[in-house]
Amino acid sequence: MASVISFPCEEQLQCSICLDRFTEPVSTPCGHNYCKHCITGYWDSSAPIQCPLCKKRFRKRPQLQVNTEFRDMLKHFHRVSVNGDDEIAKPGEVPCDICIDLKLKAKKTCVVCLASYCQPHLEPHQRVKTLKKHQLIEPVSNLEDRVCKTHDKMLEFFCNVDQKCVCVMCLKDNHVSHWAVPLEQAFRDKKGQLNNVKSEIQIIENTTSRKIQQMKYFVERTKKESEKELAHIAEEFNALLVALQRSQAELVERIQKKQKAAQKEVEDAVTELEQEVSVLRRRKAECDELLQTEDKLSFLQSFSSLCIYKTLFQSNMQIDLSDFSQQSYVGxxxxxxxxxxxxxxxxxxxxxxxxxxxxxxxxxxxxxxxxxxxxxxxxPKDKLMMIQQNDAVDVTLDAYTAYYKLIVSEDGKQLRFAQSLLPSDPIFIQRRFQYSPCIIATEGFSSGRFYYEVQVSGTGCWVLGVVKKSIGKLITGFPQPEQGGWTFLKLNTTNSQIHEEYFPHTCSHSPLSLKQRPQKVGVFVDYEKGEVSFYDVDARTLIYSYSECAFIETPSALKSFLYYIAGMSLSNRPKLYPFFGVFSNEESSDTMLVISPVAHAI
Missing domain, CATH: 1.20.5 (Single alpha-helices involved in coiled-coils or other helix-helix interfaces)
Structure with missing residues (x-):
């Protein structure tokens, strides 16, 4: 085995002041080493001139000497640790299990020896024939977690039954009949599953993010709409105030004008009366003068003229002061x-x-x-009452669209299904519904909200709702939403006895469960929200409601182009027409629907 390189301890290569590797190491007279800038900075900070380690005091700042051998050793150590393959293990890295003092960074981990080796200690596994057979993996730190606690063997397999990692001995023991695969295969499979989970999470995240954006956009849009609505409301109230002020100004102007006219008339009358008073005073003076005379002839001649003035005075004094009285408009x-x-x-x-x-x-x-x-x-006490008060419309049946067995009353408010044969239509009359006992109203709606009520008590089978005018005349049965019809119907099924069932637009759905038989049905449509609702008017409950109805249409490019060539406007908001149908499976009697007026106060 190659000799192990011996390195000094890491703490021996650190400055005791900065706790880092030495930079320009110098020695004090007491023999301790420091970085040059550390010890000079220490003494410059008003500290006593002493050694930070042994506390030996000096009379004056000593002359620092460079320890050349120690400096060369640091350079050699730095060159080996930085440029060589045998790097010192840093925090978080896997250290070599064989190194004693200075732990080098491990290069491989042997799953047989259960130890990690640096490059010098890994050399026998690359040279010795028996050690070459050992399995080497990338360095791992938690070897104890990779060893089976029962058999002291490396965990090399994954049991899909127990969902845990096992060793080769476990497959012969507790997991003998279990389905197990190598860790590499299990890793690939689980990684693929995790990628799928990640993709699903990403999809959910994207969907949730879109919902958040939609909600934020909805809040912002409603805020802007609310601000615009409040501005319109303020304008309406301001217009009302301006109208009231204008009416007040006009009324004041008229009263003042009439008062000035009356005042002028009175002033003219007063002027005339003052002139008459002046004349009367002059005549009175003449009378006093005449009374002083003793000439009988002159007295009698002047007396006649004075009597004429008396008559004139009495006639001019017939003035009605009530003509000048001011009329009160306060009341x-x-x-x-x-x-x-x-x-x-x-x-x-x-x-x-x-x-x-x-x-x-x-x-x-x-x-x-x-x-x-x-x-x-x-x-209004409830939602239905609010609808009845604000959205009720007058509905009249269009007899020209009725099925040939339907009879429409003269006022267009009653619809009856006749069991008996009716006279055939003239050839020039083309009814809208030829194969279904249906009819639509005369007026349609392409915006806003509308509501109407139909009396259905005593009726056998019926259907109510709304349809687009594009519903074809050759339609059979009742229109579906995808055909442009949103309806609600009642059927009588005959088993041992007649049984009533209610369905939304088609009997292919399960019948609705109603607590009581509706006598009067209300149909409410909100065009802007795409909603069609049916109410039991007497019970004041909602029977059934369609939402997100596709009222608005997107015309095809060809249709838009043809309308453009023809110079015609093409609207994507088709009208919705109230829709009615009535028929009976009872041969003994006719059946009838009645459009009843909506009661606004319940």
Whole structure:
């Protein structure tokens, strides 16, 4: 075996002041070595002139001498440790198990000897024939964890049954019938599984990150929309205040104008009366003068003219002062303001209820005109009542779209299925539904929210909902969502007795479980949110609801191009039409649906 290189201890090569390898080592008179800048800095720091180790004092700062042999030894040690293959083991590195004083960095670990070797101590394993057969691996520090505690052998296999590492003796002992593979194969398999897990985690992380971004975007968007909405609300209230101020200004101007006209009229009348008073005073003076005369002839001649003035005075004094009285408008203003305040209070109460309820029950943007005529307003007690008050529409059946066995009333509010044969249609009449007992309303909706109610009590089989107008006339059965129809239907199944079942849009689904038979069904559509809901009006409960409905369409490039060539506008918001269907499997009676008016106050 090659001789082992002997190195000084690591602590012997460190300065006792900086605790690092010596730099320009110098010796004090007492024989201790320090870095030149360390000992000079120590004495420069107002410390006593003494040796930091032995505390020997000096009368004056001694002349430091360079220890040449010690310096050369440090250079040699530094050259060996840096440039050679035998590096000293640093913290965290695997040291050689054979080195005694100075532990060199291990190059290999022998799984047979269960020891780690530096390059000099590894030389026998590379030279001796028997040692060459030992298995060498990269240096590992935790050899005790790689040895079987039972058989004192290296763990070289992985048991897939117990999911643990075992040695070769374990395969002949407790794991004799277990499925075990070499560590290398198990490492590759588990690493592949870990990569798959990592990929799945990455996918989940990406999905979660996208959700977070969507939520942040949603919050930011709702914040901007809220700010814009608040600005619009402020504008509306400011416009209302401006309108009220303008009305007040116009009323004040008219009253002031009328008051000035009345004042001028009174002033003119006063001026005229003052002139008459002046004339009367002059006539009175003439009367006094006449009374002083004793000339009978002159008195009688002047008396007649004075009587004429008396008659004139009496006729001009017939003035009605009530014509100049000021009419009071305070009562009219108070009455008008009181009515406006009551109406505004009712509408604001409705808005506050709409905000306090869930987002699904938000109030519509415009209130009906009839609301302003109501003296008393009942606040909505639930979501359905809010919908009834704000989103009810008048629905009328379109008889030209009806199946040939459906009879529509003159007012378009009743639909009946006739069991008896009906006269055939003229050849020029092309009904929309030729194979399904269905009909649509006359008016469709391409935005906002709308709601209507249908009386279904006493009806055999029926279907309600909404459809796009693009539903073809040759459709059979009832339209599916992918065809542009969102419906809810009732069927009568006959086994030993008639049994009622309710389905969402198709009987291929399982029937819905309802607590009671609905007598009146309400259909609510929110176009912007893509929702269609069906309510039991009497029980005030939700029966079924569609969400994320594909109302908005994306036209094909060819269709868009053809519309562009034709100079026609192409909308991607098709209208939704209320949809009805009625039929009966009972031969004894007809069946009928009735579109009933929506009650706003429940």
């Amino acid at each position: 009219m203003v108070k009455n008008a303001v009181s009515k406006m305040e009551s109406i505004l209070s009712h509408q604001m109460e409705m808005i506050r209820h709409g905000v306090s309820l869930s987002d699904d029950c938000a109030t519509s943007e415009e209130f009906r005109k009839d609301d302003f005529d109501e003296e008393v307003w009942n606040p």
